[in-house]
Amino acid sequence: xxxxxxxxxxxxxxxxxxxxxxxxxxxxxxxxxxxxxxxxxxxxxxxxxxxxxxxxxxxxxxxxxxxxxxxxxxxxxxxxxxxxxxxxxxxxxxxxxxxxxxxxxxxxxxxxxxxxxxxxxxxxxxxxxxxxxxxxxxxxxxxxxxxxxxxxxxxxxxxxxxxxxxxxxxxxxxxxxxxxxxxxxxxxxxxxxxxxxxxxxxxxxxxxxxxxxxxxxxxxxxx
Amino acid sequence: xxxxxxxxxxxxxxxxxxxxxxxxxxxxxxxxxxxxxxxxxxxxxxxxxxxxxxxxxxxxxxxxxxxxxxxxxxxxxxxxxxxxxxxxxxxxxxxxxxxxxxxxxxxxxxxxxxxxxxxxxxxxxxxxxxxxxxxxxxxxxxxxxxxxxxxxxxxxxxxxxxxxxxxxxxxxxxxxxxxxxxxxxxxxxxxxxxxxxxxxxxxxxxxxxxxxxxxxxxxxxxxxxxxxxxxxxxxxxxxxxxxxxxxxxxxxxxxxxxxxxxxxxxxxxxxxxxxxxxxxxxxxxxxxxxxxxxxxxxxxxxxxxxx
Numbered sequence: 001x002x003x004x005x006x007x008x009x010x011x012x013x014x015x016x017x018x019x020x021x022x023x024x025x026x027x028x029x030x031x032x033x034x035x036x037x038x039x040x041x042x043x044x045x046x047x048x049x050x051x052x053x054x055x056x057x058x059x060x061x062x063x064x065x066x067x068x069x070x071x072x073x074x075x076x077x078x079x080x081x082x083x084x085x086x087x088x089x090x091x092x093x094x095x096x097x098x099x100x101x102x103x104x105x106x107x108x109x110x111x112x113x114x115x116x117x118x119x120x121x122x123x124x125x126x127x128x129x130x131x132x133x134x135x136x137x138x139x140x141x142x143x144x145x146x147x148x149x150x151x152x153x154x155x156x157x158x159x160x161x162x163x164x165x166x167x168x169x170x171x172x173x174x175x176x177x178x179x180x181x182x183x184x185x186x187x188x189x190x191x192x193x194x195x196x197x198x199x200x201x202x203x204x205x206x207x208x209x210x211x212x213x214x215x216x217x218x219x220x221x222x223x
Numbered sequence: 224x225x226x227x228x229x230x231x232x233x234x235x236x237x238x239x240x241x242x243x244x245x246x247x248x249x250x251x252x253x254x255x256x257x258x259x260x261x262x263x264x265x266x267x268x269x270x271x272x273x274x275x276x277x278x279x280x281x282x283x284x285x286x287x288x289x290x291x292x293x294x295x296x297x298x299x300x301x302x303x304x305x306x307x308x309x310x311x312x313x314x315x316x317x318x319x320x321x322x323x324x325x326x327x328x329x330x331x332x333x334x335x336x337x338x339x340x341x342x343x344x345x346x347x348x349x350x351x352x353x354x355x356x357x358x359x360x361x362x363x364x365x366x367x368x369x370x371x372x373x374x375x376x377x378x379x380x381x382x383x384x385x386x387x388x389x390x391x392x393x394x395x396x397x398x399x400x401x402x403x404x405x406x407x408x409x410x411x412x413x414x415x416x417x418x419x420x421x422x423x424x425x426x427x428x429x430x431x432x433x434x435x436x437x438x439x440x441x442x443x444x445x446x447x448x449x450x451x452x453x454x455x456x457x458x459x460x461x462x463x464x465x466x467x468x469x470x471x472x473x474x475x476x477x478x479x480x481x482x483x484x485x486x487x488x489x490x491x492x493x494x495x496x497x498x499x500x501x502x503x504x505x506x507x508x509x510x511x512x513x514x515x516x517x518x519x520x521x522x523x524x525x526x527x528x529x530x
Contacts, residue, residue: 162387
């Protein structure tokens with residue numbers, strides 16, 4: 001899932017300092033699962049903003065709504081009536097949701113309440129970790145199921161580099177070296193010889209480097 | 224001889240090579256580089272010119288290499304994968320060769336987190352292994368990385384790479400060295416050695432695989448100025464092992480700098496007798512002035528003449 005974390009409240013408050021009424025929109029997708037933009041967080045954010053403005057004797061009116069998903073136009077259409085009289089819309093979705101709302105309401109000021117961090121999963125309650133670099137050309141079959149594109153701080157394909165020590169990456173003693181993990185895994189699979197093969201330079205054109213990407217499934221396109 | 228490199232000719236003759244390191248300045252004056260080059264000229268066979276080491280902005284390796292060359296030393300330009308993509312790297316390789324540079328050392332590069340621009344975006348389009356192979360194919364197959372032919376004047380570099388016997392997993396370090404040799408590396412400079420016992424175990428595995436016959440290994444040494452410098456390397460530099468006894472020896476010394484030089488000379492003398500080591504690479508970090516004394520006292524002066 002997409003992992004996002006809320007921006008500091010002061011930063012969000014600053015974005016809406018000239019507003020009298022705002023619509024705060026949560027998302028029931030990934031950001032609900034990672035506890036940053038679901039129903040609960042939406043209500044808390046709206047309350048926090050109201051309290052801050054109350055203390056400044058400059059009250060702010062808030063309306064809240066949680067979309068099933070902000071990355072599908074049909075769910076955003078449900079905001080049509082709610083956006084009419086607000087000065088701005090604050091989205092607690094990932095960056096996709098913010099843009100979908102902005103696209104639908106060209107005359108509205110749409111603001112992000114979140115920083116969209118990465119694609120990952122939870123490793124314990126309250127802790128999430130990145131797992132996929134979305135490079136568009138998966139190589140996990142070559143690396144024992146561990147992604148060096150995103151888990152190695154240098155995206156090395158022929159690791160580990162000389163900064164790997166005691167199982168940790170040179171950037172931090174808290175970061176496991178992805179190539180140590182790959183080495184251990186390949187060893188336990190009896191496939192260490194695979195690591196002697198030179199992995200050629202990667203084709204990054206399927207990654208961000210190729211420009212905005214599009215996925216098309218012609219068999220499910222209607223009409 | 225695959226190239227016009229003086230270092231290649233010295234190593235091929237079976238001479239014990241001496242290389243050192245010159246760190247380019249954090250400004251645009253070449254004076255310090257010229258000074259260091261003049262001073263070291265007769266004492267080393269070539270000098271590495273670091274490429275924004277520890278991710279701190281410095282004069283470019285190629286430009287500084289040219290100043291070194293004008294002052295009579297053959298440069299080994301360093302090229303990291305951190306700051307440039309394959310387009311910029313190949314362009315710089317053509318440019319460096321056109322200026323007379325004949326040696327290149329290929330490495331991943333320290334992560335930008337350590338430098339003076341920790342908020343920078345890194346590149347890592349290709350890794351050090353792929354860089355080595357790219358330089359080799361530009362020379363031997365006369366092709367760019369994309370496969371397109373280099374129609375004339377292909378860059379013919381003597382290709383260097385690094386090895387760190389002190390990084391983990393230890394037993395994979397020699398395998399990775401073999402991988403670098405297969406990719407095209409012809410000389411290797413190691414991380415600074417302080418843990419001699421571990422280096423000897425590394426060399427033993429190198430010999431078991433016969434790698435010392437396929438590549439020239441130059442053992443890295445660094446003279447330390449103080450016990451604090453030793454302690455810093457021991458605790459804060461990833462991929463380094465500094466035994467406590469070295470820290471203690473510097474701590475107890477009346478003149479720590481002198482002791483640091485002594486330790487370095489002892490290390491070089493020891494390394495010379497390890498089978499399979501073809502030279503020494505002296506990394507006197509911010510202490511370039513000391514290189515001539517170390518070379519002389521280690522019995523490596525005068526230097527042989529290249530053919």
